[in-house]
Amino acid sequence: MTATATSARSDLSELGRSETALRTFLHGLPGVDQVGAEQRAAQLGTRSIKTTAKAEAIDLAIRMVDLTTLEGADTPGKVRALAAKALRPDPADPSCPHVGAVCVYPAMVPYVAEVLRGSAVHLASVATSFPSGQAPLEIKLADTRAAVEAGADEIDMVINRGAFLAGRYSEVYDEIVATKHACGDAHLKVILETGELATYDNVRRASWLAMLAGGDFIKTSTGKVPVAATLPVTLVMLEAVRDFRAATGRQVGVKPAGGIKTTKDAIKYLVMVNETVGPDWLHPDWFRFGASSLLNDLLMQRTKLTTGVYAGPDYFTLD
Amino acid sequence: MFEYAPAPESRSVVDLKPSYGLFIDGKFVDPADGSSFKSINPASEEVLAEVAEGGAQDVDRAVRAARKAYEKVWGPMPGRDRAKYLFRIARIIQERSRELAVLESLDNGKPIRESRDVDLPLVAAHFFYYAGWADKLEYAGFGRRPTSQQSGTSPQPLGVAAQVIPWNFPLLMLAWKIAPALAAGNTVVLKPAETTPLTALLFAEICQQADLPAGVVNIVTGAGETGRALIEHDGVDKVAFTGSTDVGRAIARAVAGSRKKLTLELGGKAANIVFDDAPVDQAVEGIVNGIFFNQGHVCCAGSRLLIQESVAEQVLESLKRRMAQLRLGDPLDKNTDIGAINSAAQLSRIRELTEAGAAEGAQQWSPPCELPDRGFWFAPTIFTGVTQAHRIAREEIFGPVLSVLTFRTPAEAVEKANNTPYGLSAGIWTEKGSRILWMADRLRAGVVWANTFNKFDPTSPFGGYKESGYGREGGRHGLEAYLNV
Numbered sequence: 103m104t105a106t107a108t109s110a111r112s113d114l115s116e117l118g119r120s121e122t123a124l125r126t127f128l129h130g131l132p133g134v135d136q137v138g139a140e141q142r143a144a145q146l147g148t149r150s151i152k153t154t155a156k157a158e159a160i161d162l163a164i165r166m167v168d169l170t171t172l173e174g175a176d177t178p179g180k181v182r183a184l185a186a187k188a189l190r191p192d193p194a195d196p197s198c199p200h201v202g203a204v205c206v207y208p209a210m211v212p213y214v215a216e217v218l219r220g221s222a223v224h225l226a227s228v229a230t231s232f233p234s235g236q237a238p239l240e241i242k243l244a245d246t247r248a249a250v251e252a253g254a255d256e257i258d259m260v261i262n263r264g265a266f267l268a269g270r271y272s273e274v275y276d277e278i279v280a281t282k283h284a285c286g287d288a289h290l291k292v293i294l295e296t297g298e299l300a301t302y303d304n305v306r307r308a309s310w311l312a313m314l315a316g317g318d319f320i321k322t323s324t325g326k327v328p329v330a331a332t333l334p335v336t337l338v339m340l341e342a343v344r345d346f347r348a349a350t351g352r353q354v355g356v357k358p359a360g361g362i363k364t365t366k367d368a369i370k371y372l373v374m375v376n377e378t379v380g381p382d383w384l385h386p387d388w389f390r391f392g393a394s395s396l397l398n399d400l401l402m403q404r405t406k407l408t409t410g411v412y413a414g415p416d417y418f419t420l421d
Numbered sequence: 422m423f424e425y426a427p428a429p430e431s432r433s434v435v436d437l438k439p440s441y442g443l444f445i446d447g448k449f450v451d452p453a454d455g456s457s458f459k460s461i462n463p464a465s466e467e468v469l470a471e472v473a474e475g476g477a478q479d480v481d482r483a484v485r486a487a488r489k490a491y492e493k494v495w496g497p498m499p500g501r502d503r504a505k506y507l508f509r510i511a512r513i514i515q516e517r518s519r520e521l522a523v524l525e526s527l528d529n530g531k532p533i534r535e536s537r538d539v540d541l542p543l544v545a546a547h548f549f550y551y552a553g554w555a556d557k558l559e560y561a562g563f564g565r566r567p568t569s570q571q572s573g574t575s576p577q578p579l580g581v582a583a584q585v586i587p588w589n590f591p592l593l594m595l596a597w598k599i600a601p602a603l604a605a606g607n608t609v610v611l612k613p614a615e616t617t618p619l620t621a622l623l624f625a626e627i628c629q630q631a632d633l634p635a636g637v638v639n640i641v642t643g644a645g646e647t648g649r650a651l652i653e654h655d656g657v658d659k660v661a662f663t664g665s666t667d668v669g670r671a672i673a674r675a676v677a678g679s680r681k682k683l684t685l686e687l688g689g690k691a692a693n694i695v696f697d698d699a700p701v702d703q704a705v706e707g708i709v710n711g712i713f714f715n716q717g718h719v720c721c722a723g724s725r726l727l728i729q730e731s732v733a734e735q736v737l738e739s740l741k742r743r744m745a746q747l748r749l750g751d752p753l754d755k756n757t758d759i760g761a762i763n764s765a766a767q768l769s770r771i772r773e774l775t776e777a778g779a780a781e782g783a784q785q786w787s788p789p790c791e792l793p794d795r796g797f798w799f800a801p802t803i804f805t806g807v808t809q810a811h812r813i814a815r816e817e818i819f820g821p822v823l824s825v826l827t828f829r830t831p832a833e834a835v836e837k838a839n840n841t842p843y844g845l846s847a848g849i850w851t852e853k854g855s856r857i858l859w860m861a862d863r864l865r866a867g868v869v870w871a872n873t874f875n876k877f878d879p880t881s882p883f884g885g886y887k888e889s890g891y892g893r894e895g896g897r898h899g900l901e902a903y904l905n906v
Contacts, residue, residue: 132698132699132700132701132702133698133699133700133852134700134702134703135700135703135852135872137703137872137873138700138702138703138704138706138707138872138873139702139703141706142702142703142706148534148538148755149425149755149756150425150428150755150756151425151426151428152426152427152428153426154424154426155423155424155425155426156426158423159423162423341702372423373423376423377746381422381423384422384423
């Protein structure tokens with residue numbers, strides 16, 4: 103068993119060298135049956151998480167939030183406020199944990215860095231001509247280096263979906279490798295933009311491609327196309343990181359992003375993590391939510407659990 | 422670790438009486454000789470209610486009531502009016518579905534997740550579906566009959582139907598039996614299984630609530646003797662039975678040479694066939710659903726897993742990992758996947774066959790699984806290294822026990838799948854559409870699922886080849902068993 107695993111490991115690292123090898127490998131992955139995957143995701147969604155389990159899940163979900171603003175209208179004032187909230191999501195309750203990270207555009211990184219300095223909250227920045235990724239490679243890499251230099255310790259890159267859908271897997275692979283290199287010590291999250299990949303087979307292949315190329319996390323979406331994170335897409339990605347670790351020994355994180363707005367939704371994702379890949383991934387180092395409005399709903403439910411009553415929306419900060 | 426806190430569904434929604442009579446001619450009545458038996462909760466062995474045991478005299482009363490209702494009310498009633506009653510029953514079932522689901526889980530031991538999400542929606546769907554047929558019988562494909570003034574050109578019903586149902590899906594089997602019978606214009610006397618009579622009695626209350634004319638539905642509770650009296654009764658025109666092949670044989674002998682029409686839905690030993698190009702993660706879900714759904718108390722369960730040898734190791738590894746996630750325990754907990762075995766008798770049957778499996782040399786495996794102290798429980802189990810010669814590959818275990826065999830080629834898969842006296846269902850897992858069709862043509866099974874398993878729908882006929890029985894239930898085909906065609 104160990105011998106097979108070791109030889110599989112070295113084989114996989116060779117894949118990126120040849121377009122043919124990469125294609126053969128990706129197309130040799132087991133297919134995903136759409137009906138079955140959606141049925142399994144729906145079934146996991148029926149788990150009933152109550153009382154103590156709910157309290158634990160809410161705190162964990164808060165710690166997993168990548169508090170995000172990615173708007174043309176973002177300003178230093180806006181992102182500073184967001185960073186302050188990331189540090190102390192509930193000013194009324196010091197026992198409330200901080201979030202996982204703040205996620206902003208590269209130009210906003212310096213302002214967030216000032217606020218987060220010395221804290222355990224990570225600073226993520228989208229890069230590589232987010233969200234379309236339709237720019238020359240040099241510009242994408244410069245974008246990445248600029249974000250890291252400004253203080254980002256996590257980079258959320260987008261894959262080249264055009265190249266992926268055209269079957270030019272090596273091109274996608276090489277871009278991820280180059281971006282990873284440009285990141286230096288910063289963690290690389292690879293956004294697959296699953297809404298544009300359309301099929302679960304593509305999601306599985308893109309997940310493997312991103313992992314083979316060195317991504318530290320695989321992320322569903324930019325939040326800028328109509329279909330963002332869904333439970334079945336996340337299920338397929340979780341299966342991919344599980345199988346990838348079994349094959350290579352390396353653990354990769356997963357980040358659903360976009361459209362997750364309620365505590366109920368977040369808990370469904372945590373149940374899915376728990377029952378698909380297990381407790382090893384139930385940690386902000388290995389699972390994140392890319393979200394903005396989710397945090398206030400988590401806080402509201404948290405207050406309800408600790409005090410027994412719902413507080414109105416005016417009791418939670420808007421940033 | 423993410424431990425799920427207990428999430429029990431409330432029992433208070435169910436209002437159980439301490440004792441129940443027989444439902445005959447629209448009323449609950451005491452049995453002639455006053456005898457009764459107890460129905461228990463298999464998850465705790467607690468007594469739920471005392472239930473009347475119907476004898477020959479009671480069966481006679483019920484059949485007479487059904488005959489009278491057939492001749493005076495239900496038979497002559499226009500189909501569109503019968504439909505109104507069936508639609509009304511379907512709606513009441515939906516309205517009271519939580520109550521019915523909780524009671525089903527209490528009496529049967531199945532997880533509330535299944536009674537709530539599978540059994541009850543299907544029960545209501547069957548009544549809705551057959552309600553729609555009641556005024557369209559002449560278009561069901563069995564032809565018309567010459568016009569008569571009284572009842573138009575619709576094909577005629579048979580009369581009084583005697584229906585005996587099993588304990589694995591108590592209310593769903595009731596729906597499969599009663600809905601088409603009533604839609605076609607028959608009246609019924611139904612005997613629920615002795616370990617699970619309670620939802621049928623609640624259904625009797627629903628018939629009262631729906632103002633269904635007296636005698637159209639009669640429920641006579643009891644054990645084997647009650648069933649025998651019902652099936653052998655002279656006043657019965659049609660017998661429908663779901664249960665074991667042994668009892669089915671005895672029934673076929675009993676009704677041979679009589680005017681009674683018979684449909685039987687009996688045992689199974691279905692093959693669930695996984696090819697090397699299968700979508701593995703979904704196939705594993707399908708294997709789990711195929712054998713652990715309803716604790717494996719499913720006549721069409723995928724109890725023989727046939728894996729292509731080249732991927733056997735990989736599939737089994739995934740299967741074991743998935744099985745470790747199954748949550749066994751309190752059937753009323755909303756997070757329970759595997760509930761209680763229905764009875765002590767069934768538990769000992771499962772134990773006997775698994776012991777035989779181990780003794781014959783197959784390798785037994787179960788995930789770490791704590792069984793509750795009280796009640797009847799059996800951990801989800803797989804046997805590997807099983808051959809066609811093993812008892813666990815041939816006999817129906819009717820429990821959460823999977824026998825794993827391997828094959829090399831599609832032809833060998835077909836040969837092994839068909840090498841059983843049964844033929845109720847089969848499953849095929851492959852990404853290749855042409856292979857699915859090739860296999861489906863060759864598998865001698867009434868239902869063949871492709872890339873799914875244990876999927877039911879009222880529009881789809883269900884029934885067996887060979888010793889799994891004859892006749893079809895569900896769909897347009899299901900009407901034939903209740904029409905004089």
